[in-house]
Amino acid sequence: MLPERQGVVTFKGNPVTLAGPEIKVGDQAPDFSVLANDLSPVTLEDSKGFVRIISVVPSLDTGVCDVQTRKFNEEAAKLEGVKVLTISVDLPFAQKRWCGAVGVENVQTLSDHRDLSFGTAYGVLMKELRLLARAVFVVDRNGQVVHAEYVPEVAEHPNYEAAIEAARKAL
Template sequence: MTTFIGKEVTIVGTPLQVGDVAPDFTLMNTDLERVSLADFPGRKVISIVPSVDTGICSAQTRRFNQELSDMEDMTVITVSCDLPFAQKRWCGAEGLESAVTLSDFYDHNFGQAYGVLMEEWNLLARAVLVVDADNRITYVEYLDNVNEHPDYDAALAAVKG
């Protein structure tokens, strides 16, 4: 069962598992360009949040970007249903202009493919995936309570281990 602001929500899609190949996606970046998983070679942390404009989501996005931005062959990708304009404004306000934020606002295909679309809200539930250079998932955390922080230490250990 997954909850958001204290209420049970229906998740559309099936959660991914360690060992699965990360599904390809088409999302919108802050320059209003469509991008796919193939546009990000190397290892990736896919940090999924309901909205970068909220406290936990902001902290999650900031933490992964600050801790991993200097790692070679690593891209932190934050995905939400925020409009690209809001994502770009948030990045500027937070001093994270080089952060990769992608929007699933258009058709929610990412949310369905990654098993994180909250049907009642048309927002994404909180999750963290670590993906290797072959796009195979090496770590995954789906949070039962969307209003909690992910296990940053476990995700970072998976990246660095």
């Protein structure tokens, strides 16, 4: 049985239950298996050797998620040795369409819709909605979490600067 956490996050002002453990700075980043846009499996191990910014969004087709993904796309172009992974429960086909429509090329969009492997491993699954809560994790080259932010209100933006600074320091 997965641990459940309440009182951590709200969605449009309403409290939700997060399923999975809280990931903290200093933790070894849990592995996961999600789907790339071509339906191939992707794990954390696949980007070993890079600093990873893991940007978690409920759905790319919403305003804040769109801005968050575009912002990390811009920053990724400036950060040599950093991979940005954007994870949502959107279908891989929808992610591919969205990236093509807006010209996002520096971020790898990944879908957790099939198994919720990422959501439950990182404690971002909003149980009531079967969506992922907005969060940002930075994982260093050795797989250690050096930044973890669970955004308290899902409709608000994460602290972009803190995540980018953590990624720069981890290089």
